[in-house]
Amino acid sequence: MTRLSVEMLAADAPPPITSAGHAQLGIAVLVGIAVIVLLITKFKLHAFLSLTIGALVLGAVAGAPLDKAITSFTTGLGSTVASVGVLIALGAILGKLLADSGGADQIVDTILAKAGGRAMPWAMVLIASVVGLPLFFEIGIVLLIPVVLMVAKRGNYSLMRIGIPALAGLSVMHGLIPPHPGPLVAIDAVKANLGVTLALGIVVAIPSVIIAGPLFSKVASRWVDVQAPDRMIPQRASDDLERRPSFGATLATVLLPVVLMLAKALVDIVIDDPANLTQRVFDVIGSPLFALLAAVIVGIFTLGRPAGFTKERINATVEKGLMPIAGVMLIVGAGGGFKQTLIDCGVGQMILDISKDWSISAVLLAWLIAVVIRLATGSATVATVSAAGLVAPLAADMSTTHTALLVLAIGAGSLFFSHVNDAGFWLVKEYFGLDVGQTIKTWSFMETILSVVAGALVFVLSLII
Template sequence: MTRLSVEMLAADPVEPITSAGHAQLGIAVLAGIAVIVLLITKFKMHAFLALTIGSLALGAFAGAPLDKVITSFSTGLGSTVAGVGVLIALGAILGKLLADSGGADQIVDTILAKASPRSMPWAMVLIASVIGLPLFFEVGIVLLIPVVLMVAKRGNYSLMRIGVPALAGLSVMHALIPPHPGPLVAVDAVKANLGLTLALGVLVAIPTVIIAGPLFSKVAARWVDVQAPERMLPARPSEDLKNRPGFGATLATILLPVVLMLSKALVDIIIDDPSHTVQRVFDVIGSPLIALLAAVIVGMFTLGRPAGFTKDRLSTTVEKGLMPIAGILLIVGAGGGFKQTLIDSGVGQMILDISKDWSIPALLLAWLIAVAIRLATGSATVATISAAGLVAPLAADMSITHTALLVLAIGAGSVFFSHVNDAGFWLVKEYFGLSVGQTLKTWSVMETIISVVGGGLVLLLSLII
């Protein structure tokens, strides 16, 4: 997926569903977000219902026809569940296999034995960064959640002390490092050198993930001192197990999707010919759905067989793995619906129109545009695509190094302050059992630190090289 164009990934409609001016749209955005926050915090309404009502309120304040608002919300909900929902479901099944077979215990026991309490956050950020290199953020979360929750519970750590470094590792990879789709589409849009962008991205990512992960987790744990939620915590395997799967087999099963997706990315870069048979094969086996599905199927043998699982026991495990995620799927889907309503209302285009008159340095302009679109639409991908398309002409007069830095500035801006219009916000909230306020204090602040530190390092590098 190297030859991606802005037009191919942009999901925005040609015509917005409302003709409201910039001022009215701005008020509508604030009103929609306020309704969601008020319903959840003041009236204790379920997040799915609050997001649905908030989307309708946004459309009403923007003056959009109600039928078009409903269509936008339904489209966003459907596309989010179709994309992320299947990955969450497969991840939940794999997580249940890991837990019931004793494989997760094997991983957790090994980590706890090898890492001291002081080094545990550093171990988690390293694991998340390695796993997150080729994976979409959502895939990384569903793979890491069982390990994060069990390490926090078994080691009696604050969930934030363990969870924030893991989230930081995944998010930094997602924002700054190709072959993630955001950085790749920005590389293509501004005609940057992929290898140089990757090298500079790693240079920026290392200090960024240290600050936003292990260091910030100390503060986050003081602000929000919570333990792993019991409802999401994998149950200990039953005592009737014949054996636990080995550490090597368990680790290989977890890393299988990572290897498949990384292989796809490398083949795409090396061959770069969509019609080539090898690339077409890897495009299939390295897709998130197939990669996770393969891990689930392999896990039935590498995890279930050593534990002595019968066919009936495997079927029961899959069924129980899916049961707890129904609410999460609806909430994440509704978050996607709210995001799509924002986009279809023309909020992203409003930001682009306003930013055309900003007279500031190109790298800072790229970061600010990405920040503004991220805040308004909740989508890091939309922010990256839109910002890259707008600043692409500026790259014509840049050196090869500064063009690569332009990509990183866009990526850093695209993750700024995730809040209620981001499906990822609800994913983190539900998995970690947090309130809206707690999620804002931890996840949202962590994302902002990644954006500001990453953007600052990019500007600093531009003065040096």
């Protein structure tokens, strides 16, 4: 593994917008992050506004002219939205098609019909991982919680025995697997190869979710032995549909972007000739934009049409899918602006200068930085984009594989110990009818196990490949 004895950035890199020394820059970073944390946790200010203010405070404390700090922030916001904004939108549309057409219900019902008894927690991991692939975490929770409650009641299971595996499946997709916003921003920040990151992410995700999901759920169900609460189960999407898509068509649609991106990565490895026509074709069809766009177009025919959607209904579904992502897109964009302010102030170079003689590995440093920001802000996405901006210079002389592992280390760290400053914590608490202590014993511990196991696997991979 490449150690932190990395070389200086290229001589033609743009000069920093401030002449502050390392001490002042370090203080500026701490103050900027502290402002973000304080605004989010104490004053309950939206993460977009908090990140914007934090970036400007960072620039001011670092001694940067305010106009240049504003330019850095807006440049970073614009480039981040330009690189991942369309992908977030396409993923939201695909997720809405999947939910409204009954395709998600079809996947759930088919797998549950073939599973029972001890296999049920494993089935819940599979369901959550497949359904959660194109969905944001919060949407995945809303979609899957009714299923978790029904399965727990019908089979007389402990709620934690069924719920923890489902939550682990959703969470691992959110933290490690593109095309989720966090991993995509980190990939863009450190210039990682998306296909390689996706492939290695799957390798890391499988054992991580097994340990944090079905295996830990045995312990969690003993710590918090509760049954599914008596509540009204929301109407399933397919209850008002005459018919719904087939299991095979739904699964193929959901997995299409992953297959296309993995195919591109494989062709890049086998051929490795940018001038080769085959590689050029796969570079196009395996790009995230094309892969997700293809899945959406295919989904209109494989999900919408079988469900009896008219053209007007399909258009309405697309519009409804886009509406909830405005906040997510702005948070991701503001995170990119904060990242760019860090870079332009010279924080990345400062980290290079200070840590170039350290013996700690870059992936471990990336994981630790993401953990600290996650604990402080409560947002996995904010932790990912901020940590990616801080450690991006460390990827300058890394191989393609190690750059991908750097992204995964950041993603793993961003999942660490969700607690009271995380919206996901309260979602889980309220849906499962738990108190704060029970939520910490189950959900928070599960997230921590997922983060530590995934981080350890990434570190081991960095030593052997």
